[in-house]
Amino acid sequence: MRATVCLPTYNELENLESMVRALGAVFREGDRVLVIDDGSPDGTGELADRLAVELPYVDVLHRATKEGLGPAYIAGFRRALADGAELVLEMDCDFSHDPAAVPSLIAAAEGGADLVLGSRYVEGGEIPNWGAGRRFISRGGNIYAQLWLQSRLRDLTGGFKCFRAKVLETIDLDAISARGYAFQIETTYRVVRAGFKVVEVPISFSDRELGHSKMSRAIVLEAIWKVPQMRLRALRGRL
Ligand SMILES: Nc1nc2c(ncn2[C@@H]2O[C@H](COP(=O)(O)OP(=O)(O)O)[C@@H](O)[C@H]2O)c(=O)[nH]1
Ligand SMILES: [Mg+2]
Secondary structure: OOEEEEEEEOOOHHHHHHHHHHHHHHOOOOOEEEEEEOOOOOOHHHHHHHHHHHOOOEEEEEOOOOOOHHHHHHHHHHHHHHOOOOEEEEOOOOOOOOHHHHHHHHHHHHOOOOEEEEEOOOOOOEOOOOOHHHHHHHHHHHHHHHHHHOOOOOOOOOOOEEEEHHHHHHOOHHHOOOOOHHHHHHHHHHHHHOOOOEEEEEOEOOOOOOOOOOOOHHHHHHHHHHHHHHHHHHHOOOO
16 A cells, blocks of 8 residues: 655754655655645755655645644645545654654554554553653553543554545544644544544654754643543534
8 A cells, every 4th residue: 555654844954854764765666755844944844845856755745834733734634645645644753753663554554454553552662761750741641531532542642643545534634623742632533433443553752862842831731621622522423
């Protein structure tokens, strides 16, 4: 199946080229990477254009304003679907998600899963550099979402995923309003609600070494209030 990796970037100048080349090293015939750059002031978008000229498997989607991860991914999903991708992946451009693990997500989708989650919290998953404090916060966030959404999925906040095209064509992308971690929770919850098969595969999650995180307090707060809102909407049959 032809896969397109959607790679959102905002100021990832130090990471983009090595990430794109690392993806090229694991790609099969027909696989592509779509860089979605929101006008990064550091020149990431221009670098992406140069890479697209040099490497036949690279496309670039430029967006004028930074609106957060959610809107960037939705624009990327639409482009990937229009270009005929059969599988659409999400991953960060900071090497937190290992490009060498992309084939394991693709294999699980080709093995029958409709949505594959790269998961830190299933047997074999790990976060080698995190201390007890960060683990506690991340696990707590996942348990909060699990309880509200009545889900057994263990990594609802992660951003390393692989969707079958038909899944993204079925769920209402226009209805998704979340921008940060909540975007990851909301996409997965909508896929579950639509009756699709979701499978978690273990990943090893690393901290970024170059560039800076765009995580903010607003992103965390959004997730805290959006999760109960999702559940209430689902109970009213509106999600
Ligand atoms: N296009 C786009 N990419 C973004 C935006 N915010 C974050 N990213 C990218 O999304 C990925 C994950 O963001 P990151 O800052 O590492 O978040 P963290 O992993 O939660 O700390 C990286 O590739 C970022 O460059 C945004 O508003 N627009
Ligand atoms: Mg990151």
